[in-house]
Structure formats: structure tokens, C-alpha cells
Amino acid sequence: MAFSRTGGPEVLHLIDLPTPTPGPGEILLRVAYAGVNYGEIQHRLGDFGEPDGETVTGLEAAGVVAAVGEGVAGDPSVGDRVAAYLPDGGGYAEYAVVPAAFAFPLPDALDLRTGGGAALVLTTAYGVLAGAARLAPGDTVLIHAAAGGVGGVAAQLARTLGARAVYGTVSTPEKAEYARAAFGYDEVFVRDAFPQAVRAATAGRGVDVVLDPVGGPTRQASLDALAPFGRVAVYGEAARHPDLHLPVLPLWKNNRTLTGYNIGDLARRAPETLRAHALNALRLAAEGAVRLDITEEYDLPDAAAAHHLLGEGRNKGKTVLRVGGA
Ligand SMILES: NC(=O)c1ccc[n+]([C@@H]2O[C@H](COP(=O)([O-])OP(=O)(O)OC[C@H]3O[C@@H](n4cnc5c(N)ncnc54)[C@H](OP(=O)(O)O)[C@@H]3O)[C@@H](O)[C@H]2O)c1
Numbered sequence: 001m002a003f004s005r006t007g008g009p010e011v012l013h014l015i016d017l018p019t020p021t022p023g024p025g026e027i028l029l030r031v032a033y034a035g036v037n038y039g040e041i042q043h044r045l046g047d048f049g050e051p052d053g054e055t056v057t058g059l060e061a062a063g064v065v066a067a068v069g070e071g072v073a074g075d076p077s078v079g080d081r082v083a084a085y086l087p088d089g090g091g092y093a094e095y096a097v098v099p100a101a102f103a104f105p106l107p108d109a110l111d112l113r114t115g116g117g118a119a120l121v122l123t124t125a126y127g128v129l130a131g132a133a134r135l136a137p138g139d140t141v142l143i144h145a146a147a148g149g150v151g152g153v154a155a156q157l158a159r160t161l162g163a164r165a166v167y168g169t170v171s172t173p174e175k176a177e178y179a180r181a182a183f184g185y186d187e188v189f190v191r192d193a194f195p196q197a198v199r200a201a202t203a204g205r206g207v208d209v210v211l212d213p214v215g216g217p218t219r220q221a222s223l224d225a226l227a228p229f230g231r232v233a234v235y236g237e238a239a240r241h242p243d244l245h246l247p248v249l250p251l252w253k254n255n256r257t258l259t260g261y262n263i264g265d266l267a268r269r270a271p272e273t274l275r276a277h278a279l280n281a282l283r284l285a286a287e288g289a290v291r292l293d294i295t296e297e298y299d300l301p302d303a304a305a306a307h308h309l310l311g312e313g314r315n316k317g318k319t320v321l322r323v324g325g326a
Pocket of ligand 1: 036037038039120121124144145146147148149150151169170171172175213214235236237238239240261262263264310311312313314315316317
């Protein structure tokens with residue numbers, strides 16, 4: 001499922017390509033399921049640049065290792081079930097080439113469907129919380145886009161890593177209800193009024209950590225919701241708002257931090273850190289501490305419908321594409 005020009009979901013089309021060959025340090029994955037992520041909407045829209053010919057998006061997938069390239073001796077092996085993070089895309093396909101370092105063994109407790117939606121969201125949520133935001137036991141946490149793929153697992157991971165209270169924001173009361181029930185938030189607020197709601201929930205103190213993948217006015221207001229010594233971790237631009245010029249006085253006056261996370265950059269500069277985050281998060285999912293709520297499943301040829309859902313912000317939980325199936 002590829003696109004060769006940027007635009008709406010209608011630019012996605014099926015094409016036939018030769019099965020790729022894994023190079024040194026790579027594996028060939030026979031894809032069973034692929035996750036659908038907001039980053040792929042932005043890829044298709046051209047937020048990361050123009051496509052260079054037929055481009056296959058898809059940042060995470062799960063399946064079985066079909067072949068290994070030079071230097072990949074047993075880690076993983078042909079026939080192994082893996083959840084894969086694909087830094088250059090390619091997951092919306094029957095076969096994908098993946099760096100072996102980002103093909104994570106899928107624990108027995110997780111099926112391929114769950115694995116298909118796991119590698120990017122679990123790794124990101126873990127990396128943002130434990131890495132960028134330096135979550136400490138006893139912290140209070142606020143998660144924007146709380147009902148979504150990353151948000152839903154971040155809420156549960158935050159709790160597992162010792163958060164004292166976990167709050168969220170979403171666009172509608174219906175999503176707030178869903179997120180509370182599905183992911184165990186203490187409270188979920190409709191985003192427009194969150195600074196007042198956070199102050200009320202925290203007796204005026206604010207929260208220790210904010211996870212912000214939305215940007216725009218939400219980012220600006222997040223600084224006002226931050227307790228002294230707090231951290232706002234920025235990791236996305238779902239609102240596709242122009243970049244901000246933020247005041248820094250509220251930061252240095254009260255020892256606050258604005259920090260960033262980007263999995264693609266981590267893949268290039270610190271692949272071992274990324275792998276450690278992924279393995280920790282997958283272990284927690286296998287132990288049942290974190291649950292992916294897969295609410296929507298589409299066949300690969302219907303990827304455009306999945307893109308409509310996410311692009312319009314109507315999604316809840318995790319959406320996956322069935323490619324080869326289990
Ligand atoms: N930095 C990284 O390495 C990294 C890695 C993975 C994901 N991310 C980011 O994390 C965020 C969540 O990703 P995800 O794939 O799990 O998506 P998601 O949260 O399942 O879906 C995106 C959500 O963003 C919210 N949103 C806010 N403003 C929006 C707008 N103008 N249009 C559409 N949606 C809007 C919507 O929820 P509401 O109803 O709550 O508004 C929507 O459901 C995205 O911003 C993504 O780019 C970053």
C-alpha cells in the first residue's frame with residue numbers, strides 16, 4: 001500500500017513490488033499485522049518531505065522472520081515471531097525489511113495482532129516517560145491525546161513506573177469516558193479547559209510531568225499546568241500548528257524543564273537505548289501490566305479508511321491493518 005504524491009487518504013493505492021532482500025544487519029519480515037499511527041498520516045500529508053517515487057509507509061508491524069541478512073546470526077532467526085519498529089517505514093506490505101536491532105522477540109503471551117500495534121507505541125511511551133520526562137515514583141502525570149495509541153499505553157506504563165496520579169486530556173466527553181474505563185486514568189478532561197481542571201485536581205500545585213504530542217495552544221498551556229521541578233515532554237505535532245515561541249521565564253523561575261523525544265533520532269544515535277526501552281515495555285505488556293486496546297482492524301487494501309479515522313481524530317485505542325494475519 002503506497003503513495004507517490006502527498007495528499008488525503010485517497011493517494012494510498014495497492015502496488016506490486018518485488019519481495020525485498022535483507023542487507024547486512026537486516027531481516028526480512030513476513031508481515032501479519034501492521035499498526036496504524038498518526039506519524040503515517042503526517043508522512044502521507046508530506047510533513048516529513050515529499051515522497052521519492054512509490055513510498056510505503058508503516059512504522060510498526062509484527063510477523064515472522066522470513067530471511068536474515070549477513071551478520072544476523074540467530075538474533076533473530078528465520079521462523080521467529082517478532083514485533084518490529086521500521087524507522088524508514090515499509091510496514092504496510094506483505095514483506096518488509098527491518099534492521100535486526102529493531103526486530104524485537106514477541107513474547108509468547110502476546111499474539112501477532114497485538115504485536116502489530118506494539119513496537120512503535122510501547123517503545124515511544126516508555127522512552128518518553130522513563131527517558132525524556134525522567135518519571136520518578138510518586139510523580140503526577142498529565143497525558144494529552146489520552147485515548148489514542150501512545151496515550152493509552154503511556155497511562156498504564158506511567159502507573160507501572162510509579163506515578164501517583166495519571167490525568168489525561170481528549171477532544172470529546174465520549175473519548176474521556178472511554179479513556180477512563182479502558183486505561184485507568186484518575187481523571188480525563190476535555191482539552192479546552194484542562195489548565196483549570198488540572199489545578200483543581202492537584203490542589204493548585206500542577207503536575208510533575210506532561211506528555212504533549214499535540215502542540216499549539218495545548219503546549220503553551222501545558223507550561224501553566226506544571227508544578228515546580230516539573231517536565232513537559234514534547235513528542236509530536238498532532239494539531240499541525242505552526243511552531244511556538246514559548247516564554248522561558250516560567251521554566252527557570254521554578255526549575256521546570258521542556259524536553260523532547262523522537263524515536264527516529266534515537267534509532268540513528270542510540271539504537272541500544274531504543275532496543276532496551278522496547279524490550280522493557282514488551283515485557284511489561286507480556287506480564288499484563290500494560291494492555292493495548294485494539295479497537296479497529298482493517299484489511300491492508302482498506303488502509304485509506306484507517307487513515308480517515310486517525311486523520312480526523314476519531315480513533316480510540318489502537319488501530320491495526322491485517323496483512324497476512326496470524
Ligand atoms: N516523537 C516520536 O518519536 C513519536 C512516536 C510515536 C508517536 N508520536 C506522536 O504521538 C502522537 C500520538 O500518536 P498515535 O499514533 O498514538 O496517534 P493517536 O493518539 O492514536 O491519534 C492521534 C490523536 O491526536 C489527537 N489530535 C489532537 N489534535 C488533532 C488534530 N488536529 N487532528 C487529528 N488528531 C488530533 C486526537 O485525539 P484527541 O481526541 O485527544 O484530540 C487523535 O486521536 C502523535 O502526535 C504522533 O505523531 C511521536
